[in-house]
Structures are given as structure tokens and as C-alpha cells.
Amino acid sequence: xxxxxxxxxxxxxxxxxxxxxxxxxxxxxxxxxxxxxxxxxxxxxxxxxxxxxxxxxxxxxxxxxxxxxxxxxxxxxxxxxxxxxxxxxxxxxx
Numbered sequence: 001x002x003x004x005x006x007x008x009x010x011x012x013x014x015x016x017x018x019x020x021x022x023x024x025x026x027x028x029x030x031x032x033x034x035x036x037x038x039x040x041x042x043x044x045x046x047x048x049x050x051x052x053x054x055x056x057x058x059x060x061x062x063x064x065x066x067x068x069x070x071x072x073x074x075x076x077x078x079x080x081x082x083x084x085x086x087x088x089x090x091x092x093x094x
Contacts, residue, residue: 004019014024036042049055 001016001020004016006019007013007015017024034041034045034048036045
């Protein structure tokens with residue numbers, strides 16, 4: 001899906017899905033959140049995230065997925081992937 005004009009103006013990735021005719025489901029939560037709109041906000045939220053055990057678990061998971069993704073993209077000759085899938089991986093921008 002290509003970026004849409006409104007998404008680029010507002011810098012809200014969810015708008016891409018909506019402008020392409022998709023649906024987005026939102027769920028109300030009681031979890032406290034903090035917007036990140038300024039460098040001070042970023043510093044504050046970074047401090048909150050530094051010792052968060054859930055963030056740590058996600059970092060480990062993301063690193064694992066990133067390693068697998070890099071293997072798929074940088075070493076396609078190791079896998080018997082049809083050319084169309086290799087092309088899709090290359091165009092995914094990773």
C-alpha cells in the first residue's frame with residue numbers, strides 16, 4: 001500500500017489503511033499513555049520505557065524477527081523461493 005496524501009500531511013500511518021478503503025478497529029484501554037510531540041516528551045517516554053519488562057520482551061522478539069527478515073532478504077539464494085517472491089521481498093523496502 002502506498003502512502004496517501006492525508007497520511008503524509010498528518011503523519012498518521014493509520015490513515016493509509018482508511019484512505020485505501022480498509023477498516024481500523026480501536027479498543028478503549030485503561031492503560032495510561034503519553035503523547036510524544038516534543039523532544040521533552042520523547043525524553044520522558046524513553047525514560048519510562050527503559051526499564052519496562054514488556055518493552056524488553058518485545059525488543060528480543062523484534063530482534064529475532066529482524067534477523068530472520070535479513071536472512072530472507074540478503075540470502076535468497078539459500079532458499080528455493082520463486083522469483084516473484086524474491087521480487088516482493090526486495091520491494092518491501094527492508
